[in-house]
Amino acid sequence: MNTLAEMLQTLQMLLASPFNHGLMTFALKFIPYVIFFELPVYLFIMLGIVRYWLRQHDPAALNPHYTPKVSCLITCYSEGDDVALTIRSLAEQIYPGIIEIIPIVDGAIKNDHTYRAALKMEEYVRRRPNRVLRVVPKWQRGGRVSSLNTGLTLATGEIVMALDGDTSFDNTMVRAAVARFCDPDVVGVAGSLRVRNESKNLVTRFQSLEYMLSIHASKVGLSEFNVVNNISGAFGIFRKSFIQQIGGWDAGTAEDLDITMRIKNYFGRHSKLKIVFEPGAMGHTDGPDTWKGLFNQRLRWDGDLYYLYIRKHAMSFTPRLFGWKNFLMQLWTGVFFQLVMPFIILFYSMVVFTLFSLGFLLAVWVLVYLVYLGITSIFFLMYIGMLSERPAKDIRLAWLIPLVPFYTFALRMFNALATLKEMAMRSHLDSSMAPWWVLKRTKF
Numbered sequence: 438m439n440t441l442a443e444m445l446q447t448l449q450m451l452l453a454s455p456f457n458h459g460l461m462t463f464a465l466k467f468i469p470y471v472i473f474f475e476l477p478v479y480l481f482i483m484l485g486i487v488r489y490w491l492r493q494h495d496p497a498a499l500n501p502h503y504t505p506k507v508s509c510l511i512t513c514y515s516e517g518d519d520v521a522l523t524i525r526s527l528a529e530q531i532y533p534g535i536i537e538i539i540p541i542v543d544g545a546i547k548n549d550h551t552y553r554a555a556l557k558m559e560e561y562v563r564r565r566p567n568r569v570l571r572v573v574p575k576w577q578r579g580g581r582v583s584s585l586n587t588g589l590t591l592a593t594g595e596i597v598m599a600l601d602g603d604t605s606f607d608n609t610m611v612r613a614a615v616a617r618f619c620d621p622d623v624v625g626v627a628g629s630l631r632v633r634n635e636s637k638n639l640v641t642r643f644q645s646l647e648y649m650l651s652i653h654a655s656k657v658g659l660s661e662f663n664v665v666n667n668i669s670g671a672f673g674i675f676r677k678s679f680i681q682q683i684g685g686w687d688a689g690t691a692e693d694l695d696i697t698m699r700i701k702n703y704f705g706r707h708s709k710l711k712i713v714f715e716p717g718a719m720g721h722t723d724g725p726d727t728w729k730g731l732f733n734q735r736l737r738w739d740g741d742l743y744y745l746y747i748r749k750h751a752m753s754f755t756p757r758l759f760g761w762k763n764f765l766m767q768l769w770t771g772v773f774f775q776l777v778m779p780f781i782i783l784f785y786s787m788v789v790f791t792l793f794s795l796g797f798l799l800a801v802w803v804l805v806y807l808v809y810l811g812i813t814s815i816f817f818l819m820y821i822g823m824l825s826e827r828p829a830k831d832i833r834l835a836w837l838i839p840l841v842p843f844y845t846f847a848l849r850m851f852n853a854l855a856t857l858k859e860m861a862m863r864s865h866l867d868s869s870m871a872p873w874w875v876l877k878r879t880k881f
Contacts, residue, residue: 485658544578613717
């Protein structure tokens with residue numbers, strides 16, 4: 438009871454402090470410094486969202502006659518019947534040009550179910566005008582990168598899409614994505630993703646909200662200034678000639694961030710090149726439906742960040758190659774936010790817990806919670822009002838907003854664990870994205 442009373446009294450004092458002692462004094466004394474690093478990025482992204490929203494009210498000067506052939510490279514491993522849904526959603530695209538659908542089944546002997554499920558779609562695709570299905574079995578498993586490069590050598594389209602075998606798409610996806618390549622300087626387009634199994638449980642609902650804010654809304658804002666941080670591995674679109682020029686995908690794990698950074702290695706010398714985000718190119722994928730599955734996924738994702746930023750791209754991660762704008766943003770939102778900040782938050786929490794009484798500690802945590810709740814709420818409202826193509830559906834997740842700061846804090850703590858694991862054990866060599874005999878041959 439004494440602790441609760443102390444917390445309420447301290448919280449009252451903290452909330453009154455800006456009026457009694459000035460906002461700046463209050464901020465410097467009681468607001469964690471990490472917020473000062475994050476807030477400019479949030480404001481930068483919000484500015485980009487507003488800019489995008491205002492620009493959408495102008496008539497778009499798109500070329501309706503630009504309908505290049507598109508090759509969809511579908512990486513398959515153990516999707517089973519789900520690959521049929523992916524193929525069907527591509528065959529039914531509202532796009533007058535030719536769409537070449539190439540499922541590459543990795544380890545086709547072991548994954549016979551997936552291979553046969555893809556073959557069964559041949560007749561269905563054949564009945565669709567300007568649609569071609571070419572199922573490619575890779576009898577020896579070589580991993581995701583191997584499948585993508587195999588597909589790249591077989592693709593005959595001007596535009597190539599790197600897609601997961603368990604991801605389906607809105608029927609306007611190809612049309613929306615291809616339209617961005619009317620600009621000759623665009624070499625890559627990041628598509629948006631929704632969580633297909635959102636309604637299953639609390640875990641999938643949290644991921645659905647996370648995808649809306651961190652993938653869709655954030656990339657809209659970043660794209661306005663040509664600083665998109667990553668082209669998702671489940672849904673990336675590229676100009677084939679450029680991907681061939683840089684040698685295709687590289688061996689290893691986290692191939693999505695890897696190819697994004699390798700593309701950006703040309704931005705310093707060719708300042709007009711662009712990677713853009715297209716909100717109208719929408720895909721749907723299943724997220725992990727258990728906490729264990731979610732944290733295992735993030736253990737791999739977050740560990741791969743250290744592998745790429747520190748081990749593989751340390752020498753090429755320079756303003757001379759990236760250009761100053763992309764270098765600073767990747768350094769800030771990538772290296773600092775993903776690798777450094779989780780440890781700062783962990784250290785800050787331990788120090789505060791050691792130095793202050795429990796009542797004061799709880800009051801400070803409530804204050805920090807309110808700050809992040811406010812930022813998240815504004816971000817969510819901007820997404821609903823300016824970006825969402827399904828606002829009536831998305832608003833139903835609003836009840837989760839008060840829980841998002843706790844969810845984010847848990848993921849950041851796990852991010853620190855993943856980074857430590859990669860530093861000590863090189864956990865990227867234990868990835869499910871490729872067999873061990875492929876990963877161990879990489880230089881990093």
